Amino acid sequence: MTDKEQNDILEQWLAQYKSLIFKIVRSYAFTAMDREDLFQEISLQVWRSVPSFRGECAVTTWLYRVSLNTAIRFSQRERKRSENRADLNDSHQILLEADAHHDQRLEWLYGEISKLNAIDKSITLLMLEDFSYREMASIVGITETNIGVRINRIKKLLIEKSKKHDLHGV
Amino acid sequence: MEFEEMKKVWDTQNNEPLYVINEAALRNSIATKRDKGIHITNVTELLSIVVNLGAGVLILATGMFLLATWMIIIGVVCLAGRVRRKMGEQQFDRTMLGDLDYAVSIADYQVRFSGLMRWNIIPVGFLIVWSMWDKQNSIELMIGLISFFALTFYASGWEHNYYRSRRRNIEDLRKMLLKNDREEVNVR
Numbered sequence: 001m002t003d004k005e006q007n008d009i010l011e012q013w014l015a016q017y018k019s020l021i022f023k024i025v026r027s028y029a030f031t032a033m034d035r036e037d038l039f040q041e042i043s044l045q046v047w048r049s050v051p052s053f054r055g056e057c058a059v060t061t062w063l064y065r066v067s068l069n070t071a072i073r074f075s076q077r078e079r080k081r082s083e084n085r086a087d088l089n090d091s092h093q094i095l096l097e098a099d100a101h102h103d104q105r106l107e108w109l110y111g112e113i114s115k116l117n118a119i120d121k122s123i124t125l126l127m128l129e130d131f132s133y134r135e136m137a138s139i140v141g142i143t144e145t146n147i148g149v150r151i152n153r154i155k156k157l158l159i160e161k162s163k164k165h166d167l168h169g170v
Numbered sequence: 171m172e173f174e175e176m177k178k179v180w181d182t183q184n185n186e187p188l189y190v191i192n193e194a195a196l197r198n199s200i201a202t203k204r205d206k207g208i209h210i211t212n213v214t215e216l217l218s219i220v221v222n223l224g225a226g227v228l229i230l231a232t233g234m235f236l237l238a239t240w241m242i243i244i245g246v247v248c249l250a251g252r253v254r255r256k257m258g259e260q261q262f263d264r265t266m267l268g269d270l271d272y273a274v275s276i277a278d279y280q281v282r283f284s285g286l287m288r289w290n291i292i293p294v295g296f297l298i299v300w301s302m303w304d305k306q307n308s309i310e311l312m313i314g315l316i317s318f319f320a321l322t323f324y325a326s327g328w329e330h331n332y333y334r335s336r337r338r339n340i341e342d343l344r345k346m347l348l349k350n351d352r353e354e355v356n357v358r
Contacts, residue, residue, distance in 0.1 A: 007197065014191060022188050023180075040199050047200050069269040072343065094199060096190045105171065105179045119347045122266065128180045141267025142347060155173050162171035 001051045010047045017063055020129070021046075024064075025095075027113050027121055028071040032095075038074050039095050045070045057138075064129070065139050068122045075118050112161055116154070123150050124158075215255075218248040237297045244290060251279060270344045277337035284333050288326040295319035 014021070021042055029038040049066045053059075113124055119140075126136045133144040133151075140147065171179075222245030230238035258272055299315050 007200075010200075011193065014193075014196075018189075018191060019184050019187050023183060026188065040196070043196055044200050065265070069264070069266055072266065073269075073273065073340075094192050094195045096192060098186075098188055098190050103179060103182060105176075106182065109176055109179060117346060118343060119266075128177060130177075139265060140347070141265030158176060159171070159173060162176070165171075 006047060006050045009050045010043070013046065013059060013063065014043070017060060020060060020063055021067055023125060024067045024071050026110055027125060028075050028118075030114065036093065036095050038071060041074055042067045042070045060129075061131075061135060061139060064126065064131075068125070068139070072118045072122065108162075108165060109158075112158055120150060120154055123147065124154050127151055127154070215248060215252045219245050219252065221245075222248060234297065234301065237294065240290070240293060244286070247283065247286065251283060254279065267344070267347055270340060270347065273340045274337065274344060277333065277340050280333040281330070281337050284326065284330040288323065288330050291319055291323045291326065295323075 021039065025035050025039050025042065029035040045066050046063060049062070053062055113121055116124060122140065123136065126139065131139070133147050136147045137144045222241045226238045226241035226245060229241060255276070258276070264272060295316075299312060299319070302315060303312060
């Protein structure tokens with residue numbers, strides 16, 4: 001596969017599934033700089049993964065797999081802040097804030113997701129994207145029962161917190 | 171808010187993306203990062219391989235067999251690490267657990283390798299100082315050499331600790347992922 005073909009596929013995937021990557025970026029990175037950095041890292045890993053994609057699963061499953069693995073490792077590793085800053089100064093900004101309507105409930109949901117640990121965060125994202133237990137198990141690499149247990153716990157937690165939020169606005 | 175409502179709120183993002191991508195800047199960034207990553211890793215690995223193997227062969231000619239063998243072994247270990255990395259970096263079909271397993275194995279390799287390189291300073295330093303002493307060099311040079319090796323040994327401890335803490339982080343993440351699986355097995 002030539003570099004051009006690889007670039008074309010990446011662009012096509014980004015055009016079609018960019019929302020998916022934005023959601024992951026927003027859930028795992030909390031400053032504009034980190035989001036920019038994580039988005040670049042995910043794009044690079046997706047680009048690298050293009051030749052390995054054999055069409056054995058849906059593109060969305062593939063993108064989630066590559067992006068979540070990258071995001072989890074990103075949130076764990078110690079980042080060299082000065083190096084990132086230098087990278088950003090060298091290039092133009094890649095992620096430009098869209099003039100989208102800001103829904104407070106969405107802000108709240110992201111806030112709650114950000115408080116979860118890296119693994120539960122991934123499962124929550126997959127759950128909100130309507131992946132089946134089987135698909136989630138194949139992406140995460142744990143049993144469907146384990147996925148079920150975690151999902152029940154996360155749902156219960158989110159619903160309880162939303163009730164508190166509705167009652168007290170906190 | 172019930173979960174179904176959360177799901178609806180979540181889905182609004184599909185029609186109204188939060189960001190716009192600057193595609194030209196992204197293309198440049200990918201090209202730069204790709205070349206930079208490959209360059210740094212390749213240079214570091216190739217340097218370790220060439221320097222250790224080259225120096226090992228040259229020292230062999232001087233008759234210092236122990237030091238030569240040791241350096242050749244280190245060169246071969248670096249080569250094996252490179253082959254392993256090359257084989258692993260193209261595997262994108264791993265699950266999250268598979269990816270963490272791979273990350274643990276690489277981190278483990280880095281810990282063992284940095285440890286080996288650290289302790290390697292002692293025999294190499296000792297053999298070099300010994301051969302200089304044998305050639306009746308000045309005491310100032312001996313003290314300078316010993317200080318240099320001591321400082322290198324101390325500094326390499328930082329690198330070793332950095333890799334250990336990175337491995338610990340990945341292992342913690344792996345444990346977190348497997349926590350419920352283990353609990354499940356115990357209940358059964």
